[in-house]
Amino acid sequence: MRIVEVLDQTHQKDFLDIARILYKDDSNYACPLDAEIEGIFDPKENSFFKHGEAGRWILQNDKGKVIGRIAAFINTNKAFSFDQPTGGCGFFECVNDKKAAFLLFDTAKEWLTVRGMEAMDGPVNFGENDNHWGLLVDGFMPQGYGMPYHQKYYKAFFEEYGFKVFFEQYSYHLDLKKPFPERFWKIAEWVAKKPGFSFEHFSYTKSEKYIQDLIAIYNEAWKFHDNFSPIDPEDIRKMARDGKGVVEEEFIWFAYHEGNPIAFFVMMPDINQILIKMDGKFNFWSKLKFLYHLKKKTITRARISIMGVVPKYQRFGIESAIFWHMDKVMKRKPHYKEVELSWVGDFNPKMISIYESVGGVKMKTHYTYRLLFDPNKPFKRTPIIPLENRGSKAKEKKVMESGE
Numbered sequence: 001m002r003i004v005e006v007l008d009q010t011h012q013k014d015f016l017d018i019a020r021i022l023y024k025d026d027s028n029y030a031c032p033l034d035a036e037i038e039g040i041f042d043p044k045e046n047s048f049f050k051h052g053e054a055g056r057w058i059l060q061n062d063k064g065k066v067i068g069r070i071a072a073f074i075n076t077n078k079a080f081s082f083d084q085p086t087g088g089c090g091f092f093e094c095v096n097d098k099k100a101a102f103l104l105f106d107t108a109k110e111w112l113t114v115r116g117m118e119a120m121d122g123p124v125n126f127g128e129n130d131n132h133w134g135l136l137v138d139g140f141m142p143q144g145y146g147m148p149y150h151q152k153y154y155k156a157f158f159e160e161y162g163f164k165v166f167f168e169q170y171s172y173h174l175d176l177k178k179p180f181p182e183r184f185w186k187i188a189e190w191v192a193k194k195p196g197f198s199f200e201h202f203s204y205t206k207s208e209k210y211i212q213d214l215i216a217i218y219n220e221a222w223k224f225h226d227n228f229s230p231i232d233p234e235d236i237r238k239m240a241r242d243g244k245g246v247v248e249e250e251f252i253w254f255a256y257h258e259g260n261p262i263a264f265f266v267m268m269p270d271i272n273q274i275l276i277k278m279d280g281k282f283n284f285w286s287k288l289k290f291l292y293h294l295k296k297k298t299i300t301r302a303r304i305s306i307m308g309v310v311p312k313y314q315r316f317g318i319e320s321a322i323f324w325h326m327d328k329v330m331k332r333k334p335h336y337k338e339v340e341l342s343w344v345g346d347f348n349p350k351m352i353s354i355y356e357s358v359g360g361v362k363m364k365t366h367y368t369y370r371l372l373f374d375p376n377k378p379f380k381r382t383p384i385i386p387l388e389n390r391g392s393k394a395k396e397k398k399v400m401e402s403g404e
Contacts, residue, residue, distance in 0.1 A: 134366030
């Protein structure tokens with residue numbers, strides 16, 4: 001077997017095609033667009049190259065046939081915030097051959113070691129963790145857009161090589177035909193109509209305003225999390241540009257208190273229901289096919305990609321109020337039957353509780369693994385986020401009632 005670094009168009013094509021080959025008989029697999037994957041490895045497209053680097057490889061057998069691939073990357077904004085400097089590997093695909101899989105892991109590990117890393121997370125993305133993050137271990141069904149799909153035998157490869165579960169990721173689904181709990185709606189309506197609070201959905205006519213509001217909320221809401229780094233405004237602008245024509249403006253909501261942004265909610269149509277028919281291509285005919293299925297309302301599922309509430313307003317039912325507004329939107333769009341909630345880590349019991357309180361059912365599980373290059377070092381899982389980590393309930397209640 002021979003490892004080949006991807007440096008030219010021929011090997012770029014091989015890197016993309018191996019996934020198509022491995023899943024050609026699996027009806028659950030929706031091939032990501034080639035342009036999307038290539039964009040992750042293009043410094044002109046991916047802002048993470050401003051503070052990191054990436055490499056990728058294919059694996060050929062003795063006849064020159066491609067039998068696997070892997071990528072490795074370092075995000076210097078986060079790499080040195082752990083006990084060991086930590087890089088990542090991802091986009092792993094491989095035939096059912098442990099020797100081949102281990103050679104791919106060795107390649108990523110060696111690349112990271114040369115650059116000073118002492119640990120490796122995988123499979124992860126060279127980007128934010130809402131896309132291409134984690135190994136599917138349960139729920140082998142069509143995945144929501146951005147959530148990876150894998151061969152069942154990959155789990156054994158990772159664990160036998162020495163990777164350990166760093167955290168588990170759960171995807172919950174909501175059946176829109178089932179009513180929400182009555183108690184939930186009472187809280188939601190009460191918050192939604194409380195003086196001083198206002199709610200509005202995204203509009204491209206004021207896109208820059210909403211982008212700035214989202215950034216302000218995100219940075220305030222996530223700054224308490226381990227390994228936080230501020231969001232890049234250009235990443236959000238690019239997402240807005242790329243999504244035009246697919247984004248439903250009424251699927252993206254913002255909450256304000258006295259005019260100040262305090263929460264956001266982003267839900268997207270699950271375009272995987274169309275991409276599953278396109279085999280990763282987006283040429284002229286593919287675009288026509290995409291537009292045809294979009295107009296035909298082929299998409300019946302939406303995916304909440306991210307939501308956030310600034311700490312001062314957490315536990316006040318803001319999420320419930322946004323759902324109250326969203327419920328009215330969904331009733332005007334009856335072709336949507338199901339919503340997948342953004343993945344939640346096992347380290348976040350508060351969010352798991354919220355998902356279950358609205359009737360969410362756990363449908364899929366992904367693992368994010370970590371490999372310590374020195375097996376004698378103590379391994380630590382991601383710490384649990386305490387249910388009360390922003391101050392006492394009494395203080396929050398006082399703020400809520402005073403409107404301060």
